[in-house]
Amino acid sequence: MASNRGHFETVFEFVEACESLTRIDAVLAAVQSMAEPLGFSSFIITGLPLPNRPLEPLVLLNSWPAGWSKRYLSQNYFQIDPVGQHAFATSAPLRWGDAPYRKEARLAQQVMGEAVEFGLRDGVLVPIFTATGWQSAISYASGHKLDLGPKDMAAAHLLAITAHSRLRSLLSEERNLRRKLTPRERETLAWIAAGKSAWETSSILGISEATVITHLNNIRRKLNVANTTQAVVVALQAGELQPY
Template structure:
C-alpha cells in the first residue's frame, strides 16, 4: 500500500474520532492536500429559483469568493453546479460538458473562481437526509490530472465525511420547519385542492393560503407541490399516513 492510500484509510479510521466538524474538515483538507486540493464545500443543490446559501452544511471555500457567489447567485450560471443535476457520477470540474460550460455566464463564473484560487476541482454526489441532491466539491488552485486511483480515494473520503456529518446532525435535537397550518395546507394541496378550495375547507382567505404555500416552498427549498411533499416526507414534517388520508379525501 502506497503512502497516499495509507493516509486515506487512516483518515477513514479517524473520521468518527473528531468531536467537532471543524476538526474533521481540517483533517480532510490535510489528506486531500496530497492530491492538490486546498478547499472543499459540502452542500445541497438549489432547484429553480431557490438559493444555495441555506443548503450549505460545511464550507471551506475562500470567503471572498463565496460572498460573491451568493451575492450574484452564481449557482444558476455555474456549469459545475448545473451539470450535477444531470448526473450522479463524480467528475472533475474541467470535464463539464459543453452544454453547460457554453451557457451564458458560465465562463465568467469559472474565470472569477480561478481568480480566487479555484482553478480546478472534483465534485462527488453524496447522500443527505435533508436535501434531494447534495455533493462535496474539492477545489484546487491549479489544473490537476487525477488518476482513477486518485478519484476512488476522493470518492471514498467524501462519502465517509458526509456520512460523519450527517450522523452528527441526527444526534442534534430538531424542530419542525412547518407550522401546523402550513402542514394542513400542504396536505390539502397534495390532494389536488386549489388555493380557493383550501381556503373554504380551512375557513381562511385564498390570499392567506397562497402565502402559506409560498412559505412552505421556501422553507423546504421546493419548486412545486410534488417536490414540497417529497421534501416534507423526507424531513418528517408529514407522514405517509397523513398523506394517504389527504389523498383519500379526493373522492
C-alpha cells in the first residue's frame, strides 16, 4: 500500500488532468491507473436503476472481468446483490463487507460466492448523489482483502466523483449526436412531462391537438415504449428533455 500522502497528491493531479481527457477510454485508463495503487484491480461506474429495471442501460464505464460483467448484468444480479441494494441507503463510501444482508438470503450469498470465483473478493462502493434523487455509484473491486484507512477511502471517493463528472460530460456530448427526437417532439414532451394534456400542450405551442397527438405517437414509436408516461421517463434518462 502506497503512502496516504502520495495517494492524495496523485488523486489531486488526476482531478486537474481529468478535465482534459476527451475520450471515454482515456478516462477508463486514467481511473484504472489511479485505482491500482489503492489496491483495486477493476471498477464499474453506473447509474442506479429504478425498482424492477435493469442496470445495464445505465452503466457508464466498466472494467470488471468480462465473464463476471456479462453474468451480473444479464442475470440482473444488481437486484439481488446486497452491495448494490445498499447503495441506495448509504451516503458514505461503503466497504463491500459492511453491506448488510439477511442470512436467509441464499441468492445474495450465491452472488457473492460467484464474484469470488471471478477474483472479486473485496471492494468499495462509492455512491454519487444527484440533485433529483437519482443516484449513481462506482464500485471498485479487489482480488484480495483490503486494508484501507479513511484517507484511502477519501481518495477513492474523490477519484469517483471526479471521473463521474468528466464521464457525464463526455457521454452528454456523445448523446447529443444520437438523439432520437426532433426539436419539436422534445418541446412537446417537455410540456407533457409538466402535466399538460395534449389539448393544453397544443394551445401552448399554438398548433392543433391532432399534431400534438401525432408527435406523441412518433415519440412513443421512436423510444419504443408502451405509453406517454414511460416515454417521459425514458426521455429523462436519455437526456432528451433539456434545452440545447
